[in-house]
Amino acid sequence: MKLILALALLQGMAAYAGEVHSNGYAVRFEERIEKASGDLHGETVGRVSIVRTSDQALVWQENTPLRPDCGVVAAVTAINDRFVAVCGHLGGRHYTQKIIFMQGNALSMVSVDQYDSPSPVRVERNGSLAIDVQRRDRFPGELTGPHYFPTVYRLHHDDATFGFVPSFDGDAAERYWQHYRATRQAAPAAAVLPELLASLLAAQAGKQSICAELDTLAADLQQGRQYDAQGARTLMRTWLHKLPAIGYPAFDTQACPGRI
Numbered sequence: 001m002k003l004i005l006a007l008a009l010l011q012g013m014a015a016y017a018g019e020v021h022s023n024g025y026a027v028r029f030e031e032r033i034e035k036a037s038g039d040l041h042g043e044t045v046g047r048v049s050i051v052r053t054s055d056q057a058l059v060w061q062e063n064t065p066l067r068p069d070c071g072v073v074a075a076v077t078a079i080n081d082r083f084v085a086v087c088g089h090l091g092g093r094h095y096t097q098k099i100i101f102m103q104g105n106a107l108s109m110v111s112v113d114q115y116d117s118p119s120p121v122r123v124e125r126n127g128s129l130a131i132d133v134q135r136r137d138r139f140p141g142e143l144t145g146p147h148y149f150p151t152v153y154r155l156h157h158d159d160a161t162f163g164f165v166p167s168f169d170g171d172a173a174e175r176y177w178q179h180y181r182a183t184r185q186a187a188p189a190a191a192v193l194p195e196l197l198a199s200l201l202a203a204q205a206g207k208q209s210i211c212a213e214l215d216t217l218a219a220d221l222q223q224g225r226q227y228d229a230q231g232a233r234t235l236m237r238t239w240l241h242k243l244p245a246i247g248y249p250a251f252d253t254q255a256c257p258g259r260i
Helices: 002-010 170-186 195-203 211-221 228-248
Strands: 016-022 025-033 043-052 057-064 074-076 083-090 092-101 106-115 128-137 151-156 160-166
Touching: 016 074, 016 083, 025 074, 025 083, 025 092, 025 128, 043 092, 092 211, 106 128, 106 160, 151 195, 170 195, 195 211, 195 228, 211 228
Parallel strands: none
Antiparallel strands: 016 025, 025 043, 043 057, 074 083, 083 092, 092 106, 128 151, 151 160
């Protein structure tokens, strides 16, 4: 009898799900058990469904390997009256957000991988959407351990484009400075030099000059006598030349003459 009761209770328990209503639609992100053959067979994965509230018609559905919820970011978030974000993970790591555009009968979706560091989608002052991504494993074989390179992505949405693209403009610069300051406090400069320089390159379009920070980094690298003045600047120059290969702006040597 106890076994039968326990089974009945388990069958009645709902899987984790998040749901919001926005602009005439209900967006739901729920757990499901993968029944298809393959590596994920029997695993808990997810399903995203969009229902039109006026007639309860299912207008869109996607089965995904992602499980709902991203810790600090909810499984489903209504960003504004046109956009909804769903966020899921792969086994507790590798977080991905899907941004859904809903207006009238138009539905579009774009995904953004956030790796190990989920963060919410922001609405910028001009009404555009932006999201911070910490990319890792950018220099395999050269860097050991996790190294996280920041990139601000902005949503471009027009008749021809619906997708996130990297942003290194003046408005994004403060986000890069925030990452730079947090990284500086978390570890010695020599341990995180590539991501520090990446943040500075990304912030060049801002109002604050990066020149003084380059001098500070060069001085910090000389502490402990691991590098002399020339060795510190050579190492910094090497990374400043490498980082544009993974998408960062080139170093403006005219802005900081004689620094590197």
